[in-house]
Amino acid sequence: MRTDLPTDDPRLDALEGLDPSTIASALNRAAGEERRAAFRGLPPAKAGKVFGLLEPSSQADVLQALEPETRRAFLDEMEPDDRARLLGRLPEEEAERLLQVLTQEERALTMALLRYPEGSAGRIMTPEFVRLHPAMSVADALAAVRAGERRAETIYFMPVAAEDMRLLGTVDLAALVLADEASTIADLASTDVPAVQATDDQEEVARFMKEADLMVVPVVDEGNRLVGIITFDDAMEVLEFEEGEDFARTGASEPIQRPYLSVSILRLVRSRIVWLSVLAIAATLTVNVLGAFEDTLESVVALALFIPLLIGIGGNTGAQSATTIVRALAVRDVRPRDALKVALREVETGLLMGVAIAIAGYVIVSVFFDGAIALVVAITLVAICGLAALVGSLMPLLARKLSIDPAVFSAPFVTTIVDATGLLIYFMVARAVLGV
Amino acid sequence: MRTDLPTDDPRLDALEGLDPSTIASALNRAAGEERRAAFRGLPPAKAGKVFGLLEPSSQADVLQALEPETRRAFLDEMEPDDRARLLGRLPEEEAERLLQVLTQEERALTMALLRYPEGSAGRIMTPEFVRLHPAMSVADALAAVRAGERRAETIYFMPVAAEDMRLLGTVDLAALVLADEASTIADLASTDVPAVQATDDQEEVARFMKEADLMVVPVVDEGNRLVGIITFDDAMEVLEFEEGEDFARTGASEPIQRPYLSVSILRLVRSRIVWLSVLAIAATLTVNVLGAFEDTLESVVALALFIPLLIGIGGNTGAQSATTIVRALAVRDVRPRDALKVALREVETGLLMGVAIAIAGYVIVSVFFDGAIALVVAITLVAICGLAALVGSLMPLLARKLSIDPAVFSAPFVTTIVDATGLLIYFMVARAVLGV
Structure with missing residues (x-):
């Protein structure tokens, strides 16, 4: 060993x-x-x-x-x-x-x-299994297991089906081994085991198998006829694949789908350049916003000093909300119809953090710069954190509603949107407070 | 059904x-x-x-x-x-x-x-299993399985141990059921099955079980004595937990460890405020950098317009690298000793993307603003993308080397570092090109 x-x-x-x-x-x-x-x-x-x-x-x-x-x-x-x-x-x-x-x-x-269809349960099931009939005795069933063992992917779990392949229940090998010789498969079969449809989404099926601790799940067609079984290891592959995809997209890349060191530089570039370009184009909005406030900037250059700090904090707050919600959606803790509840919770969280940071920010900026600018920074911080949390929570939910992968519209997109709108808020607050 | x-x-x-x-x-x-x-x-x-x-x-x-x-x-x-x-x-x-x-x-x-210790394989193993002896006949073994079934977590897989509990091999239920009555456990046992140490890291063990498709793995102590078994479902729980943690930290939060809607707002704030504050403090560096270049800013206010765009693109490039490497480290595609290779690949990738975006940026900025500023923006873009990719790849590797969770030093930290250093580059390039 x-x-x-x-x-x-x-x-x-x-x-x-x-x-x-x-x-x-x-x-x-x-x-x-x-x-x-x-x-x-x-x-x-x-x-x-x-x-x-x-x-x-x-x-x-x-x-x-x-x-x-x-x-x-x-x-x-x-x-x-x-x-x-x-x-x-x-x-x-x-x-x-x-x-x-x-x-x-x-x-x-x-x-x-x-x-x-790609992504359906049918793609990850195996049609090679040992199928039992309800009338079989335990000995018959064990003989069927022995006969079918070489082909079947697993003999730890056998679906029980009628002549017309209608699924009736399942029996596991342990039950067969422990059973009384006199019992029949009909006696032994569990009938309250869930089955899935071959056309079900494979990620949903995998997540369900994991939550319910199911090592194997039978797969049926529209007529409840047995067509295959899905084993836990294949389900876990699906989840790992989906998690890798979510992870990559949260970092503004497409998944590379193979071990990192085995792919070429050009493939790395290909997996990233599209999102980077889209985000760069979206970010030109910030140039426009700042352009619109060029006069204000010219009269109070000190305002420029806080731009990266403010949009950085906004971006991080948005990333926190977005990442939390993308994960909660992936593990099915949150569903699109929870949108209102989620948005309220996130805005409340964002505002609370914004107020805490704004108080600290006000004190520090008023000591090193001046009170008026400190006030502008503090007000902007509260607004930007609330806004970032709102955008960060709603974007992934909206994406899911539109059947787009929520991870696509998470941290990087949220940050870019918050950058532009945050700047707008900053300069509007500055004009109002400073009177420029 | x-x-x-x-x-x-x-x-x-x-x-x-x-x-x-x-x-x-x-x-x-x-x-x-x-x-x-x-x-x-x-x-x-x-x-x-x-x-x-x-x-x-x-x-x-x-x-x-x-x-x-x-x-x-x-x-x-x-x-x-x-x-x-x-x-x-x-x-x-x-x-x-x-x-x-x-x-x-x-x-x-x-x-x-x-x-x-917490996080060790010993914490997720079960000490309740059916243990077989090499001298047992198949019938003896089946009797032992029947006798032990109620207590054991699984009877699909039985470790074989000597009198002193030294691990000799494993037998699965299928092998028992299919075996010839005359064989002994010593004949049936697989002896090349890997075992893990109770003190091994549970994430390593889980990852290994997944890669090797092992439904169960025996656990031994320092003396190679059998102390338990780990089942696949418990291993997958560990991976899911670690993935949730990575995901949260990549988004600058600590994991909340329970379903999103079941936790209070205060708990959400607690899971985020520390990282947000640390990042905010780090981000004050950008104020200092900009403060040092206030003269330059005053003489060419237009430079301010590109600040969010440039640091946004830098941040996204850094996030792409960091997220890719955090994931590659998590799934063991990359190890700390690959640092040099990884850094070179990432810098190459970042520079290639930087050049592409710089060319587009040069054209656009020279049309809408002027050629000199376009040149400053273009040079900065190339430098910032290369730098971001370098920081983004090395931070997680450094963290792993220091036994800190790489996800902690991923996208948000990388972005903050790239913000400050990117601004430094921007204004140094501006001074050189514009002669201000």
Whole structure:
């Protein structure tokens, strides 16, 4: 038994003695050419195991480097859901070419999954499971498990279905093992287990499995007919993918979807330049606002000194609200219909913090500069914090309402909006207080 | 069978017919008083199931509302790892009081877990598992499984240990069910399964289980003696908790650790005011920088117009780098020793984007303002983007090196640093180009 966590990456030329998951991590992190070379160097028995543990992008990459025969063998070995995910990530003609390589049966299974819309539960389910009938005895069921074990993704959990595939319940392996020989599957089956629709959103399904601690969930079609099962590990992959996406977008990037060190600089630029440009264009609004107040600025240049401080605090307050709400939406703690309640809570929070910082700011600015400017800064701070919290909470909720990823309209966008409107407030307050 | 995802929250007064996980979600989201009242209203049989699915903070909350007898029953029923987590979250005297309520055996189990440091694997393992001996026959093992089933957290996976508890391997239930009657546990056991140390960091362990697709991992002490097992669902809880923490800190907040709508405004303020104040104090640096260039500003007021735009673009570039690197560190795609490589990649990325935006900026500013100022803006943009990417990539890496959560030193801190240094660059470039 190994008792150390593989915290360090092995060198690619020294993978030999390591376990498959450590090798897979190292290959995921490597750049394309090195990854393919290292993979080709693996002993065949190990290569298969490692392949199954690679991320889809790395799988697609090493497949290119294999002989047609080996490629076919690897593809045939994969679970249909993993295969559908892999093919879904490839360019269409490449996916089409690989589909042709499969045995007819495996091809049919995979194509059935690919018919479900991207992002649906159908894409991550496996159609390979052991299905039990209600009339089976425990011994029959155990025989069915033994017979089906090689193909099924899991035998820890078996759906029970009628002849017409109508889902009746589920039985887990523990129940079978612990059961009295005389009982039938109908006696053992749990019938209050939830099922999901193949067309349900996969993130919703994954989040639900996590909340309800479900290791497996059966998937049915519109007619409540069993079409597959989703296992916990695939559900957790979905959540990790979504979390990575949220994280990237909160930082004004698109997710790069592969290990950081394995992507090229140009790909990094591509994942960021669009959002950076959009935000830069939006930020030109601040030039216009300041341009409109150029006279005020000219007569009191000292006002310029506080511009970065004020919009910085506003931006941070907005980022706090936005990030909190994006996360709350992602984990389903908040829903769009809570918008009013959320906005009120956030504005209250923002104003409270604004007042606290304004008091400190007033004291400091009036000591080092003068009382009138201190008053302008203090009033602006309260207003800007309240405004930032409002914008920061409503933007993600609005995005969700419009079926846009809330993370897209979080911190960076909120900051940019708050910059421009904050400046407007600042100079209006300055004109009123200073009489310029 | 239910075939709908519970996408909507039920009303708290209409929980009766719903399944435990839906009720638990609704209670998690409710405010304290309503939650306790609704929980007291549940039928006893259902209350126990719901209790097990509640988040630790909600469990602690409803426990307060129970009769001493019921409280004891609920606590005794919990898995030791869930109980340790719950007690770990409570104030010390409260935890102490609840420990006294437990049966002696359960108290001993819980205290054994609480002796491991917070954040260690020992805290999330369960000491209740079915342990097999290498000499057992399959029938013996199945009998042991049946006998131990009620107490063990899982019977899908059994560690195999010698008399002195030295870990020898593992056997899963599927292998037992499929095995030939004549084989012994020694024949069936997998011996190349990794184990983790009870003192290992629980996030590392969870990340490892996810990468290696391990449903259960055995936990050993320094002497390689078996002390517990960690199940996948508990590992995923850890990852979700850490991800929530990263997310909050990237948005300059501390995590609130419970459903958003269930916490008070004051708690929201508390989770944010410290970071906001620290950042505000750091941001006063910008006032000093601008103060030092007040003469320059007075002679060319137009320079002020571009301040928010330039520091906004710098801040966004820095946020992109910081967020990418925080995530890459969290998922172990990048390690501190990669710092140089990462910094070079990020600076290259930042400079490329800076040049692109500078060209566009030069054209626009020279059309609407004048060529000299356009040149100042363009040069500053290139410098500020390169600088922001450098700071944005190095801050999280430095934090990790110093064993501080990288997310703490991500987007908001980077933005604040880039604001001040970016202004310095801007005015130095302006002085050089404009000769003021």
